[in-house]
Amino acid sequence: MAFNVLVTGGAGYLGSILVPELLSRGHKVTVLDNFMFAQDSLNAVCFNPNFSVVRGDCRDKNLLAQLIKTQDVVIPLAALVGAPLCARDEIGTITTNRDSVVALSKMLSNEQMLLMPITNSGYGIGEEGKFCTEESPLNPISLYGTTKVEAEEAVLSRSSSISFRLATVFGFAPRMRLDLLVNDFVYRAVKDKALVLFESHFKRNYIHIRDVARAFIHGIDNFEAMKGEAYNVGLSDANLSKLELCQRIQQQVPKFTFLEAPIGEDPDKRDYIVSNEKIEATGFQPQFSLDKGIAELVKGYEMISNTRYSNV
Template identity: 50%
Template sequence: MTARLLVTGAAGYLGSVLCEHLLDAGYRVTALDSLMYGQNSLFHLCANPAFDFIEGDVRNEDLMQRLIKDADVIIPLAAIVGAPACKRDPGMTKSVNLEAVQLINRLRSPQQLVVYPNTNSGYGASTGDTYCTEDTPLDPISLYGQTKVQAELELLESPNAITLRLATVFGTSPRMRLDLLVNHFVYTAITDGYLVIFEKDFKRNYVHIRDVADCMIYCIQNAEKMTGRPYNVGLDEANLSKEELALKVKEYVPNFYIHFAPIGSDPDKRNYIVSNQRLREAGFEAKRTLDDGIKELLKGYRMMGRAPFKNI
């Protein structure tokens, strides 16, 4: 029988790509989203009879109880994402990022698999000199990281859960995000033509959005050997400093002016490099390169046309 999947936050940046991959892999998908940003990023899936969409709030217990009972696998993507958005509304952040995941965990049976996307920002402001593994102590420095880490820990104390500590994601999506670092650097390069970078040596890891989707499918298909553990999900060759990332973008946008400011600080203090060895040993490895992503983004941004408030 075809597995039935419930994806919350399905119309978001990751969800709108993931649902496409899940359907292509032969799963039945019920997508739940509150559409708080007014997005229509799942229109292209509506013709597929294996796809269904529910507009609703992941914090609605009656709704979640009804949807969860029909699911074999639950992928809780619904979240207030990123440190600035979380800081703007701390109460909503806690209720969506943590309490809604606790609700799912309470309502599901031990036989229902959860594949949960955490963030590797939980490693916090490390030195950037040594690799963070899944055994590295978690020390999140933002409310976003704190809520995601707490939700992960509670899931891993329960049966039949896999958690994925995602690197900074890049690539195009029907629900595009420009605040993610690679996406932002490329967009700024072709619109503003210049960028001021503080703390240029701070490092982090990156991963393509479609590799994340493929990884989630791999987890579903190999759940028996993977449950009960967290996995870092990133591109091994993409442990880069902000300087290295900006210079990589400049290879494709030669007139991009980059100023490395010696004075000043970035509010995002993350500085770490990540080992993805555990996931590779489990049989999955991210393949899509930063070069692939930059070329893809340049193509996609040409479709965005003029910014609505810029008279150019």
């Protein structure tokens, strides 16, 4: 069944993959984006009569009220993403990541579907050896994590919503980001051949950007069975420490050398392992492994050699 879909922030890292996928399935997609990174990531879909784009701010309530009138599905991707960017603009982070989503949740009718990405960084620091499930307490340790957790509360206060708690995302996209952990480490392996690790034992979960897009499409296709719930979205075989991630990269970039720093701290204190059993029980299975993603990134970094593809 084809729907009218509004994607805020649809020209960003995830949107630049998700929007073409939605269009390929016959949905009519409207993107609202402020194009703050001067990105042209949706050029390839402008030919499609089912695609429309609005340059604007997701915090503009009057604009949102107009846009949602004809929408069946709303996917609010617009956000300031990552701890460094959020620390640089705290007001923008709160008003974009939380307040705009709270306002949107109140505007939508019960018949309209809302699918929201947050982050499993909301788990903060987990218990050693214990998997974080959707029932685990949320304890965000950054402004980014806090605003996303608060946005999720608003989203799930309405019955016609799904929240996806995304693992650390990796992989190539038309609006690329080099500051994400896997993308960053592979870039350093390819370009610098070396990396210094701080607190290398810290663990987290990972997921390919195309599997994230697939999770949203799965949520739309199975909305009645999945609505009203939060779902972790990650690779169940990729709960890895930073040291283990570097070892996996080294298998494909043999000249890559990494050292563990005896002193110093990583400003990102996330450390947890995550269970993805809940979404897997709905029939969703990722298709892109960590090793495939590393191979993709190694190939892609032959084409780019600067850091303009970053939120930092």
